[in-house]
Amino acid sequence: MLSRENRIGIAFIVFALLSAYAALQFDAPSWAVSAIILGVGVVSPLLLNDYLDRREDAGAD
Secondary structure: OOOHHHHHHHHHHHHHHHHHHHHHHOOOOHHHHHHHHHHHHHHHHHHHHHHHHHHHHHHHO
């Protein structure tokens, strides 16, 4: 069974790859495609998981 963190990570990675592909179809510069992959595929799921972890910890107190 996949954990919440893994499900969120996989969903954002898939979305990042689809967004990068769409950006390439519009002839976006390579730095923009790299920014999409890093921002959407790496940073966003980390921030979301951190937020959800903090919210769970606050609810447990």
